[in-house]
Structure formats: C-alpha cells, structure tokens
Amino acid sequence: MKRVVITGMGVLSPAGNDLKSFWANIVNGRSNAADITRFNAENFKTHFAAEIKDFNPADHLDRNEIKRSDLYTQYALIAAREAIEDSGFELDKMSPFDVGVVLGSAQGGFETFEQQVREYAANGFMPHFNPFFIPKTLINMAAGIISIKYGFMGVNFSAVSACASSNTAIMDALNYIRWGKAKIIITGGADAPISEASIGGYNALKALSTRNQSPETASRPFDVERDGFVMGEGAGVLVFEEYEHAVARGAHIYAEIAGAAMTSDAYHITATHPEGKGAIQGMKLALQDGGLNADDVTYVNAHATSTSVGDLSEATAINAVFGNNKDLSVSATKSMTGHLLGAAGAVESIIAIKTITDGIIPPTINTHTIDPAVPDNLHIVIKDAINKKVNASLSNTFGFGGHNGIAVFKKV
Template identity: 50%
Template sequence: MEFKRVVVTGMGALTPLGNSIDEYWNGLVNGVSGADMITLFDASKFRTKFACEVKNFDATQYMDKKEARKIDRFTQFALVASDQAMADAGLNKENINPDRIGVVLGSGIGGLITFQNEVQEFAKGDGTPRFNPFFIPKMILDIAAGQISMRHNLRGPNYAVVSACASSTNAIIDALTLLRIGKADIIVTGGSEAVISEAGVGGFNAMKAMSERNDDPKTASRPYDKDRDGFIMGEAAGVLILETLEHAKARGAKIYCEVVGGGATADAHHITAPHPEGLGAKNVMLASLADANMKPEDIDYINTHGTSTPLGDIAEVKAILDVFGDHAYKLNISATKSMTGHCLGAAGVIEAIACIQAVRTDTIPPTINHFTDDPELDPKLNFTFNKAQKRTVNAALSNTFGFGGHNACVIVKKFQD
C-alpha cells in the first residue's frame, strides 16, 4: 500500500507567550519567558508559587457566557485554537465534506479544574450529592475533540489521545496515520491542557518535579543548566490542520510544511523517571527517522523535550548522541520549555509548531536562562543558548516524553512538490 503524503495547511495556538501563532512565535524567537506568579488561584501557601499561564484570555470573547460555563478551561482553549486553525486553512462549513474531516486531540489530564471544584463543593456540604449536571461532560478529556467536531460539523474519525506529556504528539502521529491510509482527507489535531490549579500544582509539588525558584520565576526554567531544579507548569492549546497533499492541492490550499514521519516507544522503566541511558528516547527517534525514510544527517534541528529536570535533560542528550553520532555536533538543539514552561499534554503540539516555524523561517528559537554549563553535558553540542540563530532548516524533529515512560516524536520538513 502506498501512503498518501500529508501536509500542514493551518495552525492555531494559545500559549503563555501569546494567543495566536504570530504572538507565540515572536515570543519564542525573542527569548521571552512566559513565567510569572500564579493568578488563577491563591498559591501563597504552595511550594511553587509561579507558572506559565495563558494570559489575557476571556472565553466570552470567543463564545457566549452560557456556552463558556458548560465547558472546562482546557476545552475553551481547544475550541479557540481550532477556530484559528480552521480559519487559517480556509475551511468552513460551506466548503468542506464533513464526513471526510476528523478530529484527533490529545490531553494529559483533561478537566482537572472542573473535577477539583466539584469535589470541593461536595465536601463543603452534608454529604448529600449535589453535582453540576455538566460535571462529567466538562471533565472528560475526550470532550474537547467532541466539542470541536460539533462546532465545525466534522463527522470523520473523532477521539482523544492520552499519553501524559506525549499526548498531543501521539495525536499528531495518529492523524498522520489516518490520512496516509485514506481514512480521511483532513484531520484537526493537536492538544490542550489547563491544570494550573490547587490540585495540579500541589500534586506535582508533592512529586518534587517542579522548580521552587519563587524569587526569580522568569529564569526558573533552565534546561541544560547546571542549576536546573525542575520544570515550570504551563498551560496551552495548539491545533494543526493536517491534510493529504492531493486534497490540499485540489482546493488550492497554502502549505506550511510536510509531516514526514513519527514514532512512539516506551521506556518500560519507571513511572516518572526516564531511562537513565535514554533508551526509549533513542528508539523513538530512530523509529521516526525510519518512518520518514530519512537518515540522521537529514535533520537540522531538534526541539527537545528539555523540561529542566536534572535526570531528564541528561538522558535525552545521551539519546541524541547515540542516534546522531558526529552529526549531533552539526545540529541545533533547543528547549522551548525554557520560555513556555511544560504545557503537559499540549507540549508536543506547540513544540511541533515551533519546528514548523523553524522550517518555514530558517530560524532556531533559543534555550533561554542558561547561566552555568553542566559538566555532564557535552559542551560541543549547540543548545542554541539564550539567542535565536539563523540557519537553513530543511527538516526538524520534535521530541516529547511523558510520565509512564511514553515517548513520541514527529518530523516535519520543507514542502517540495
């Protein structure tokens, strides 16, 4: 069976750096930190008091108040990002075949804020069950994909993907597969996450996973820096319109890039810690290259998982050296989580967008907040520290790894007809 080629024809994003693709990309290339003190709840008694929130977001600017009350923040994000992506791709209810367009969306946790608030309200009472009738439909993480399909009348394949922080990358890979084998002409894909709440921050604090650099939140996310002390929680949504090349050409769509491969593996090692030698990370990059029918030398840029954790950063770099060998020293590597924080289930798609933009503009976004070299990391590698760099980017690879040992990555390259 010959696979169909797949291209990106639309993009949308809400991120800690801005509420559009242009704002997000401008923040990345200018090295802007999205971190600040938490405003979504009172974090004064928490060990971590800062995060990378989506700023200046009012759901009622995009939907009526009644609709906004019925959906969780993560679904609100997903709907807005999908609106942006559909409009960017020039798609609307009048010019689509709804039965040939699907939605595959990822989220690591889903409606945690709704779950927390409903349980807290119940706990205040006398034990009589009084729950909001929208409690379950607001909370379940598949609801974002469902809401997008209803909003845009999309009746093709529709489901959610959950693999912790790899969720939206796995969603993109699933969308790629569906299109390759002809199950749809277009897939709306990506992910959304919004869990900056007492339960979210408190839970990750209890795991000792997050930075506690409360005196300097802007520089707290320090991938590959000797003094890194954990990730910063972020929230975001990103949506891509993936389309078969033949369909995109037939309707005269603009094409951003081609999605040429993806892979998924497991560490089979630990519930939260990465394999110390980066075995799963190595295997997933090799699988992606094989799927794309590419050699390591074909890659110019890697957007790493790079969360700013002591163990994770080292394991990923070991994997890169194993896969790319001497070519590793010709790559640009960067960890954009230094600016966006770790957006959990939405991390993969917003980092894929960073790769798409790098391919489009021949610009590598930086890894900011580098102050002290880590002696355990090879100093000859180009981590693109602190300042964006210009270079030809024909192909870029995006890595995302999640709790439970889930690894996923995708490869995008310049479109050539």
C-alpha cells in the same frame, strides 16, 4: 501511502494568544513565568507558573460554550478556530466524513473535577452535582465539542499518553490520512493544569522548580542549576491535510509531517530511562518512518523540562542518534512557555514547523552553564535565536509512564 501536510496552525499559550504573537515572543526569548494569579499559592512549595495572559473566554466563546466546557476545552476551541481559519478549507465543498479530530490531553477537565469536589465538601457532602460535571471532565470532550461545533463527522477521539499526548495524537492523525481514512484532521492538544491540586501534586513529586524569588529564570533546561519544571497551560492545534487535496484547493502549505513514532521506556512511572533507550529508538523509528537520515535533520525541539534526570537522559539520546550530525541545533522552548503537559508536543511541533518556514531557531533561555554531563558536541542554542536554513526538524515528547512520542517535519 498518502503524503500529509500542515495547512493551518493555531496557538493559545503563555507566550502568546495567537500564532503571530506566540512566534514573536518565542523568537525573542521572552520568559512567561510569574506568580500564580489563579489561586493563592503562598502555602505551596511553588508559587509561580506560566499562565496565559489577558485571557477572557467570553471574548472568544459564547455563554453556552463556556458553561458546558472545562478550561482545557475552551483553550482547544480557541486554538482550533485559529487553525481552521488559517487553513481556509470549506466543509461544504467536501464530505463531512472526510474531516476528523484527534486531540491529546494529559489531564483533561482536571480543574472542573477539583472545583466540583471542593463544592461537594463545602455543601456538607450533599450530592448536588452540576449536570455538566461529567462531560466537562472527560479527556475526549475537547475533540468531541470541536467536531460538534464545526460539523466534522470523520474519525474523532483523544490520545492520552501524559506529556507525550499531543505527539501521540499527531502520529494517529498522520496515519489515518496516510491510510486514506480522512482528507483533513484537526490535531494537537490542550491542557489547563494550573490548579491547586495539580500544583500540589507535582510539588509532592518534587517535579516543579521552587525558585520563587525569580520565577522568570526558573525554567533552565540543561543548566547545571536546574531544579524542576515550570507548569504551563494552553493549546496548540494543527490542520493536517492529504497533500493532493491541499494542492488541488490551492492551500498554503507550511510543511510536511514526514514521520512519527512511539516507544516505551518500560522503566519507571515518572522518570525517563537514564540511558535514553526508548527515546533513542523512538527518534530512529520516526526518522525511518519519514524516510530521513539523521544528517537530514537541522533542528530538534527538545522535550527538556529542566529536571535533573530528564534533561540528561534526553541529551544522551539526542547525541546517540545525531552525534555525527555537525549541522544539528537543539533548543528547549519550555524555558519560555513552561511545560504545557498534554499540549506541549503540539505547541513545540508548531515551533519546529516555524523553524522550517522562517529559517529561525529559537533559543533556550535562562541556561547559563550547561551541565558538564551533557555531551560536548551537542549544539544547544542559548540566549538568542539564530538564523539558519532548516529542511527538516524533529519534536520530542516524553510522558509519565515511559511514553515517548516523536514527530518529524520537513520542507515540502
């Protein structure tokens, strides 16, 4: 099968509005959680989230793009533009049918749906709906609008597997290029879930931290005092390219996407399997798909959301796969970004790739006392980043419904 490499990356996140600032903040271990400004959250159990800072869509998009797209699509468009410009490929030098878009999202146009229903009720339930209501809410629309904007006429769809959506999209993009169905695919994910209904819904599930007096320390993966995740938002976009095509045009190559896999826990609608059975098999299959052994991997970006059950099941799974790898380092970067839901896998894959290119492993912040139930030999990087040569890295994502999505990257 064809080899697939990454030639472009773009980020819009609470930790930074472009790749450069994002990576600097991640390496420096900066928390990005604060009181919610999007709406008045004083009546909610959780008053805070990790919002994107200093963001005005009009600085990036024209009036019609803003009018016709939900916030999650706007995030995807902005991250995609950075990734495409970073890659530097020229569509006029290739067939538009050789370039596709495969993006993930967990909630899609959730904010638009919420706003429209609120307006419907406020107007006495008179059916005066916005003509863009349906297109703006569709989960596939970010992929569709990116293809329309740039003229990409190849494979185009969205992957939906809750918080594993980005890695599902990444796996699909990898395979379509491997099979010779495309030369370039824009992939990754986007979500904009900081809304009243979303925060309220996750509060009802008791999934969010309620550390309202200290939001900047609320996300503390693997810590004995963790009490839930911090909601985040944003987009991560990567340009996947067939290796020989990238070399022929002299593209800058960040790393190779070596393999990917998905499994299901088949256990519970919101909880991960306590023994990590699906995660264990998913990581093994991803390594096998990439022709790698457990000892080849130097870094794992853990899904670790800072929930009591999820962190432990993942720690158990990582230890089962990599327990004999004395060189492995693990960190949970949601401690800085919050949980970006369907965008999490893309943003964290970018982090995994940057560890390869820069030789820096970012920290897990806010984690002071690691839960004694976490296996002792699991090296979790806390407080400060470390310098370390990384030849291969792995990104874990797990979603409601039991979805496990794993991606593996390696140095070219």
